[in-house]
Amino acid sequence: MQKILIIEDEQEIADTLEYAISSEGMQAIWVSNGSAAEQALIEQNIQLCILDVGLPDCSGFELLKRIRQSNQQHRNVPVLMLTARDEEIDRIIGLEIGADDYVAKPFSPREVVARIKAILKRTQSNHSEQGHNNQGTNADQKKASKPTKQSDFKHDANGHQIHYLGNTLTLTKAEYSLLAAFLQSPKQVFSRRQLIEQVWSSQHPSDDRAIDTHIKTLRAKLRTHNPHTDLIITHRGFGYSLAK
Ligand code: CA
Numbered sequence: 641m642q643k644i645l646i647i648e649d650e651q652e653i654a655d656t657l658e659y660a661i662s663s664e665g666m667q668a669i670w671v672s673n674g675s676a677a678e679q680a681l682i683e684q685n686i687q688l689c690i691l692d693v694g695l696p697d698c699s700g701f702e703l704l705k706r707i708r709q710s711n712q713q714h715r716n717v718p719v720l721m722l723t724a725r726d727e728e729i730d731r732i733i734g735l736e737i738g739a740d741d742y743v744a745k746p747f748s749p750r751e752v753v754a755r756i757k758a759i760l761k762r763t764q765s766n767h768s769e770q771g772h773n774n775q776g777t778n779a780d781q782k783k784a785s786k787p788t789k790q791s792d793f794k795h796d797a798n799g800h801q802i803h804y805l806g807n808t809l810t811l812t813k814a815e816y817s818l819l820a821a822f823l824q825s826p827k828q829v830f831s832r833r834q835l836i837e838q839v840w841s842s843q844h845p846s847d848d849r850a851i852d853t854h855i856k857t858l859r860a861k862l863r864t865h866n867p868h869t870d871l872i873i874t875h876r877g878f879g880y881s882l883a884k
Contacts, residue, residue: 642666642760643684647677647703648692648722653745657690660749661756674698674706681707681714687763688756691739692722693730701733708738718759718813722747728849735853738812741840758841762813792866795823807865814839815858818851822872822882831879855880 644661648654649672661668669684671677674697680686689707693700700721708715721742723730731742740759743752794803802809802819811819821830821838830838832848839854855872862871871883 642687644668644756645677645680645684645686645689646670647672647674647689647695647700649673649694649696650692653692653722656749657752660753664753664757666756672696674700674703677703678706681717682712686714686717688718688720688759690720690722690752690756693724693734701737704734704737704739718763720752720755720759732849732853735814735850736857740813758844759813762817793819793823795820804862805865809861809865811858811861812854814854815861818854818858822880826882826884829875829879829881835879 644666646654646657646661646668648657648670651672654670654672658668658670669680669686671680672695674695677689677691681689691700691704695703704719704721707717707719718740719738721731721734721739723734723742723744731744734742741755743755792805796803797820800816802811802816802823809815809819817839818835821835832851835851836844836848839851859870859872869883873881873883875881
Protein backbone atom coordinates (compact mmCIF):
# COMPACT_ATOMS: atom_id res chain seq x y z
CA MET A 641 0.00 0.00 0.00
CA GLN A 642 1.26 3.49 -0.86
CA LYS A 643 2.22 5.49 2.20
CA ILE A 644 1.59 9.20 1.92
CA LEU A 645 3.02 11.48 4.59
CA ILE A 646 0.94 14.58 5.32
CA ILE A 647 3.05 17.33 6.89
CA GLU A 648 0.52 19.93 7.96
CA ASP A 649 -0.21 21.60 11.29
CA GLU A 650 -3.88 22.41 10.70
CA GLN A 651 -5.89 19.43 11.78
CA GLU A 652 -8.89 20.26 9.63
CA ILE A 653 -6.82 20.29 6.45
CA ALA A 654 -4.96 17.15 7.50
CA ASP A 655 -8.27 15.36 8.18
CA THR A 656 -9.62 16.30 4.76
CA LEU A 657 -6.45 15.05 3.07
CA GLU A 658 -6.34 11.89 5.16
CA TYR A 659 -9.90 11.06 4.18
CA ALA A 660 -9.33 11.74 0.47
CA ILE A 661 -6.14 9.68 0.42
CA SER A 662 -7.49 6.69 2.33
CA SER A 663 -10.63 6.57 0.18
CA GLU A 664 -8.30 5.99 -2.78
CA GLY A 665 -6.82 2.95 -1.07
CA MET A 666 -3.63 4.62 0.04
CA GLN A 667 -2.35 4.95 3.57
CA ALA A 668 -2.15 8.45 5.01
CA ILE A 669 0.23 9.24 7.84
CA TRP A 670 -0.16 12.63 9.47
CA VAL A 671 2.52 14.63 11.27
CA SER A 672 2.11 18.26 12.34
CA ASN A 673 5.68 19.53 12.37
CA GLY A 674 9.03 19.26 10.61
CA SER A 675 10.91 17.15 13.14
CA ALA A 676 8.16 14.54 13.31
CA ALA A 677 8.20 14.51 9.51
CA GLU A 678 11.92 13.80 9.37
CA GLN A 679 11.54 11.02 11.89
CA ALA A 680 8.69 9.45 9.91
CA LEU A 681 10.75 9.65 6.71
CA ILE A 682 13.62 7.82 8.38
CA GLU A 683 11.47 5.17 10.04
CA GLN A 684 8.91 4.46 7.37
CA ASN A 685 8.95 3.76 3.68
CA ILE A 686 7.11 6.88 2.50
CA GLN A 687 6.20 7.09 -1.19
CA LEU A 688 5.21 10.77 -1.25
CA CYS A 689 5.04 13.81 1.06
CA ILE A 690 2.40 16.51 1.08
CA LEU A 691 4.24 19.44 2.60
CA ASP A 692 2.68 22.62 3.95
CA VAL A 693 4.74 25.79 3.63
CA GLY A 694 3.82 27.08 7.11
CA LEU A 695 4.80 24.67 9.89
CA PRO A 696 5.20 25.45 13.60
CA ASP A 697 8.88 24.50 13.98
CA CYS A 698 10.28 25.38 10.55
CA SER A 699 9.10 26.49 7.14
CA GLY A 700 8.17 23.87 4.60
CA PHE A 701 10.96 25.24 2.41
CA GLU A 702 13.55 24.63 5.11
CA LEU A 703 12.27 21.12 5.60
CA LEU A 704 12.29 20.42 1.85
CA LYS A 705 15.85 21.70 1.65
CA ARG A 706 16.89 19.43 4.52
CA ILE A 707 15.20 16.45 2.87
CA ARG A 708 16.88 17.09 -0.50
CA GLN A 709 20.29 17.64 1.09
CA SER A 710 20.13 14.69 3.45
CA ASN A 711 22.25 11.63 2.83
CA GLN A 712 19.36 9.34 3.71
CA GLN A 713 17.42 7.17 1.32
CA HIS A 714 14.44 9.54 1.53
CA ARG A 715 16.21 12.48 -0.11
CA ASN A 716 14.48 11.74 -3.43
CA VAL A 717 10.98 11.28 -2.01
CA PRO A 718 8.43 13.05 -4.24
CA VAL A 719 7.08 16.21 -2.59
CA LEU A 720 3.80 17.98 -3.32
CA MET A 721 3.82 21.44 -1.73
CA LEU A 722 0.78 23.16 -0.29
CA THR A 723 1.23 26.86 -0.89
CA ALA A 724 -0.79 29.95 -0.09
CA ARG A 725 -3.15 31.14 -2.77
CA ASP A 726 -1.67 33.63 -5.21
CA GLU A 727 1.76 33.42 -3.63
CA GLU A 728 3.61 32.85 -6.86
CA ILE A 729 6.91 33.35 -5.10
CA ASP A 730 6.15 30.34 -2.85
CA ARG A 731 5.59 28.12 -5.85
CA ILE A 732 8.77 29.28 -7.53
CA ILE A 733 10.86 28.81 -4.39
CA GLY A 734 9.35 25.39 -3.76
CA LEU A 735 10.12 24.19 -7.28
CA GLU A 736 13.60 25.63 -7.10
CA ILE A 737 14.35 23.72 -3.93
CA GLY A 738 13.07 20.53 -5.52
CA ALA A 739 9.33 20.13 -4.99
CA ASP A 740 7.73 17.94 -7.65
CA ASP A 741 4.50 19.88 -7.83
CA TYR A 742 2.36 22.27 -5.80
CA VAL A 743 -1.26 22.90 -4.99
CA ALA A 744 -2.47 26.31 -3.78
CA LYS A 745 -4.73 26.60 -0.74
CA PRO A 746 -7.67 26.41 -0.64
CA PHE A 747 -7.60 23.24 -2.71
CA SER A 748 -10.08 20.55 -3.54
CA PRO A 749 -9.11 17.16 -2.06
CA ARG A 750 -9.85 15.61 -5.47
CA GLU A 751 -7.29 17.88 -7.07
CA VAL A 752 -4.69 16.88 -4.49
CA VAL A 753 -5.40 13.18 -4.99
CA ALA A 754 -5.15 13.61 -8.77
CA ARG A 755 -1.75 15.26 -8.37
CA ILE A 756 -0.59 12.54 -5.97
CA LYS A 757 -1.59 9.87 -8.46
CA ALA A 758 0.16 11.66 -11.32
CA ILE A 759 3.38 11.93 -9.32
CA LEU A 760 3.18 8.30 -8.17
CA LYS A 761 2.52 7.14 -11.71
CA ARG A 762 5.73 8.76 -12.83
CA THR A 763 7.63 7.36 -9.85
CA GLN A 764 6.23 3.89 -10.35
CA SER A 765 6.89 3.82 -14.07
CA ASN A 766 10.50 4.54 -13.11
CA HIS A 767 10.39 1.56 -10.81
CA SER A 768 8.82 -0.74 -13.37
CA GLU A 769 11.53 0.22 -15.85
CA GLN A 770 13.99 -1.17 -13.33
CA GLY A 771 12.09 -4.46 -13.01
CA HIS A 772 12.65 -7.47 -15.23
CA ASN A 773 9.09 -7.90 -16.25
CA ASN A 774 8.60 -4.80 -18.36
CA GLN A 775 5.35 -4.56 -20.23
CA GLY A 776 7.01 -2.49 -22.92
CA THR A 777 3.84 -0.53 -23.53
CA ASN A 778 4.68 2.50 -21.48
CA ALA A 779 5.14 5.47 -23.79
CA ASP A 780 7.81 7.01 -21.57
CA GLN A 781 9.72 3.79 -21.65
CA LYS A 782 9.71 3.65 -25.43
CA LYS A 783 10.77 7.26 -25.67
CA ALA A 784 13.52 6.87 -23.12
CA SER A 785 15.04 3.78 -24.68
CA LYS A 786 15.99 5.48 -27.96
CA PRO A 787 19.67 6.34 -28.12
CA THR A 788 20.49 10.02 -28.03
CA LYS A 789 22.75 11.70 -30.52
CA GLN A 790 24.07 14.15 -27.96
CA SER A 791 27.32 12.37 -27.24
CA ASP A 792 28.20 14.39 -24.14
CA PHE A 793 25.10 13.00 -22.52
CA LYS A 794 24.48 9.44 -21.54
CA HIS A 795 20.89 8.65 -20.76
CA ASP A 796 20.49 5.59 -18.59
CA ALA A 797 16.74 5.17 -18.95
CA ASN A 798 16.60 2.04 -16.81
CA GLY A 799 18.42 3.66 -13.94
CA HIS A 800 16.50 6.86 -14.62
CA GLN A 801 19.72 8.83 -14.64
CA ILE A 802 21.43 11.16 -17.03
CA HIS A 803 25.20 11.48 -17.14
CA TYR A 804 26.85 14.55 -18.57
CA LEU A 805 30.56 14.61 -19.45
CA GLY A 806 30.99 11.56 -17.27
CA ASN A 807 29.16 13.08 -14.29
CA THR A 808 25.93 11.71 -12.94
CA LEU A 809 23.47 14.60 -12.76
CA THR A 810 21.48 15.00 -9.58
CA LEU A 811 18.14 16.07 -10.98
CA THR A 812 14.66 16.53 -9.59
CA LYS A 813 11.98 14.53 -11.37
CA ALA A 814 10.88 17.59 -13.30
CA GLU A 815 14.42 18.43 -14.41
CA TYR A 816 14.97 14.83 -15.42
CA SER A 817 11.77 14.74 -17.47
CA LEU A 818 12.70 17.98 -19.22
CA LEU A 819 16.21 16.90 -20.06
CA ALA A 820 15.02 13.46 -21.17
CA ALA A 821 12.54 15.19 -23.53
CA PHE A 822 15.28 17.39 -24.97
CA LEU A 823 17.61 14.44 -25.45
CA GLN A 824 14.86 12.44 -27.06
CA SER A 825 14.21 15.16 -29.67
CA PRO A 826 17.43 17.17 -29.80
CA LYS A 827 16.33 19.22 -32.79
CA GLN A 828 12.88 20.07 -31.56
CA VAL A 829 11.95 23.46 -30.16
CA PHE A 830 9.47 22.74 -27.39
CA SER A 831 6.79 25.22 -26.41
CA ARG A 832 6.31 25.72 -22.68
CA ARG A 833 2.96 23.97 -22.93
CA GLN A 834 4.60 20.93 -24.56
CA LEU A 835 7.14 20.86 -21.76
CA ILE A 836 4.42 21.10 -19.11
CA GLU A 837 2.88 18.04 -20.74
CA GLN A 838 6.22 16.25 -20.61
CA VAL A 839 6.76 17.03 -16.96
CA TRP A 840 3.21 16.81 -15.64
CA SER A 841 0.26 16.07 -17.91
CA SER A 842 -1.88 17.75 -20.51
CA GLN A 843 -4.51 18.56 -17.87
CA HIS A 844 -2.03 20.23 -15.58
CA PRO A 845 -2.91 23.88 -14.92
CA SER A 846 0.71 24.76 -14.28
CA ASP A 847 1.84 28.11 -15.61
CA ASP A 848 4.77 28.96 -17.83
CA ARG A 849 6.72 30.37 -14.92
CA ALA A 850 6.97 26.90 -13.39
CA ILE A 851 8.65 25.57 -16.54
CA ASP A 852 10.97 28.59 -16.63
CA THR A 853 11.97 27.81 -13.06
CA HIS A 854 12.76 24.17 -13.80
CA ILE A 855 14.75 25.23 -16.87
CA LYS A 856 16.65 27.72 -14.75
CA THR A 857 17.64 25.12 -12.16
CA LEU A 858 18.46 22.55 -14.86
CA ARG A 859 20.70 25.07 -16.64
CA ALA A 860 22.45 25.88 -13.38
CA LYS A 861 23.14 22.19 -12.76
CA LEU A 862 24.49 21.66 -16.28
CA ARG A 863 26.63 24.75 -15.93
CA THR A 864 28.37 23.36 -12.86
CA HIS A 865 29.85 20.72 -15.19
CA ASN A 866 30.39 22.98 -18.18
CA PRO A 867 30.45 26.65 -17.16
CA HIS A 868 31.12 28.04 -20.64
CA THR A 869 28.23 26.62 -22.59
CA ASP A 870 24.53 27.17 -22.29
CA LEU A 871 23.08 23.84 -23.27
CA ILE A 872 19.48 24.98 -23.33
CA ILE A 873 18.51 27.67 -25.80
CA THR A 874 15.67 30.09 -25.10
CA HIS A 875 13.43 30.79 -28.08
CA ARG A 876 11.91 34.10 -27.11
CA GLY A 877 8.14 34.05 -26.94
CA PHE A 878 8.04 30.36 -27.75
CA GLY A 879 10.02 27.96 -25.64
CA TYR A 880 13.22 26.00 -25.37
CA SER A 881 15.45 23.57 -27.20
CA LEU A 882 18.69 21.78 -26.64
CA ALA A 883 21.77 23.52 -28.03
CA LYS A 884 23.09 21.90 -31.20
CA1 CA B 1 0.26 25.57 8.20
